[in-house]
Structures are given as structure tokens and as C-alpha cells.
């Protein structure tokens with residue numbers, strides 16, 4: 001029996017539009033489990049990013065609950081929510097949002113310094129370890145503008161996990177990368193998940209979705225399909241692709 005790291009109950013999100021309300025998420029009930037690499041798929045505009053933002057407390061749901069460690073983050077005070085996002089959650093985006101005048105090392109370490117639970121020496125050691133793992137130790141003192149997009153995204157992953165988050169959220173993390181850099185990023189996420197990192201990733205890229213142990217399919221703000229998979233193995237990628245493709249076709253993807 002898996003433990004839920006996050007639970008959404010009757011989650012709704014609407015936006016004001018032309019004097020009315022557009023409903024983007026409609027009554028979503030969902031558990032995200034510890035240890036899973038969960039992927040949310042769906043067509044462009046289906047509400048994937050909206051769902052990720054509502055679940056992670058980056059944006060507030062219109063109604064419903066998002067339970068994390070017994071607390072409803074929808075009802076949390078802004079200061080409490082900000083502290084939670086900083087200490088318990090990690091975020092990776094399509095655009096890396098690195099701080100341009102900080103070195104790669106500083107970009108990774110600063111969120112660690114802001115986490116009062118950790119001593120600076122421990123943060124520095126973990127930042128160095130992560131830079132090795134992400135193969136960017138050789139550009140430690142470079143600025144983001146001095147390295148490639150792939151190196152920037154690997155830096156953003158290291159930054160996202162510096163505080164050992166309970167859940168790592170990723171919104172189209174390979175969306176701005178070429179095939180080689182995408183693969184490197186997906187390999188790193190797969191490896192983090194194998195080490196126990198829970199991940200919730202949004203993508204419309206089939207190759208990225210293949211890394212999931214669970215895929216949820218979103219249409220018009222509702223989860224209309226779910227597929228559970230064994231952990232990703234490179235040598236079985238082809239048959240996995242066939243399986244996921246068949247499942248997606250059944251959903252008229």
C-alpha cells in the first residue's frame with residue numbers, strides 16, 4: 001500500500017474571463033503517491049499547468065482541498081505556503097529561471113541557505129555532490145549565460161532538489177531542449193526517482209512520459225485515464241512506447 005504525499009479533493013480552478021468564469025479544473029479527486037514518478041499528460045490547453053500550480057501551492061485553487069501532511073494548502077496563509085514551497089517542494093520549469101548574476105553553484109546553494117533547517121557547510125557539500133551528479137561541476141563558477149541550455153536545466157534540477165523535497169514538481173522540463181539535452185534531463189529525473197524522489201511532471205512529450213511509473217490523462221480539467229507502469233528501463237523503451245502509444249490512442253490523444 002503506497003502512501004499519498006499529496007491528495008486533492010474536489011479541486012476546482014476557474015478564471016474570470018469576459019465577465020464570466022471559465023472552469024479549468026472541475027472537481028478533481030487525486031492522490032499522488034510517495035516514490036512514484038507521476039506524469040500528467042493531455043492536449044495543450046487541457047489544464048495541466050493549472051493543475052500543477054494548484055497542487056503545488058504556486059497558485060490557489062478556487063475551491064476544494066489539497067492535503068499535504070494533514071494540512072490543506074488551499075487554506076494556508078501566504079507566508080506559511082511560501083515556507084512550505086521553499087522547504088518541502090522542488091520546482092523545475094520549461095524556462096529555467098536561474099538568477100543571471102549568480103554562479104551555477106550559487107543558484108543551487110542559495111535556496112539551501114534560505115532553509116533554516118540546514119547548516120551552510122552541509123548545503124555546500126550537497127550542492128557540490130549534486131553538481132557532480134548533474135555533470136556540471138566543471139562550470140561551477142560560470143554564470144547561466146555562459147553555459148548551454150542543457151547545463152542550465154541540469155543546474156535547475158540540482159537547485160530544485162537541494163532541500164531534499166518531499167515532491168519534485170516539473171512543468172514541461174524538456175520543452176525548451178534538443179533531443180540530447182532532453183534525454184540527459186530525463187535520465188537524471190529517472191535516476192532521482194530510482195533513489196526514492198517522488199516526482200510530479202507535466203508534459204505533452206511522449207518520450208518524457210515514458211519515464212513515468214504512473215500516467216494520468218487530463219481532458220477539459222478532468223482525469224479521464226490512468227496507466228501504471230513498472231520503473232523505466234532503457235532496454236525496454238521500445239515496448240514501453242508501444243504500450244503507452246496504444247493507451248493514448250484509446251484516449252484519442
Ligand SMILES: Nc1ncnc2c1ncn2[C@@H]1O[C@H](COP(=O)(O)OP(=O)(O)O)[C@@H](O)[C@H]1O
Pocket residue numbers: 015016017024042043044045046047048049050051
Ligand atoms: N491566468 C489565467 N487566466 C485565464 N485563463 C487561463 C489562465 N491560465 C490558464 N488559463 C486557461 O486555462 C486553460 C488551461 O491552461 P493550462 O493549464 O496552461 O493548459 P496546459 O498546461 O495543459 O497547456 C487554457 O485555456 C488557458 O487559456
Ligand SMILES: [Mg+2]
Pocket residue numbers: 048049050
Ligand atoms: Mg502548460
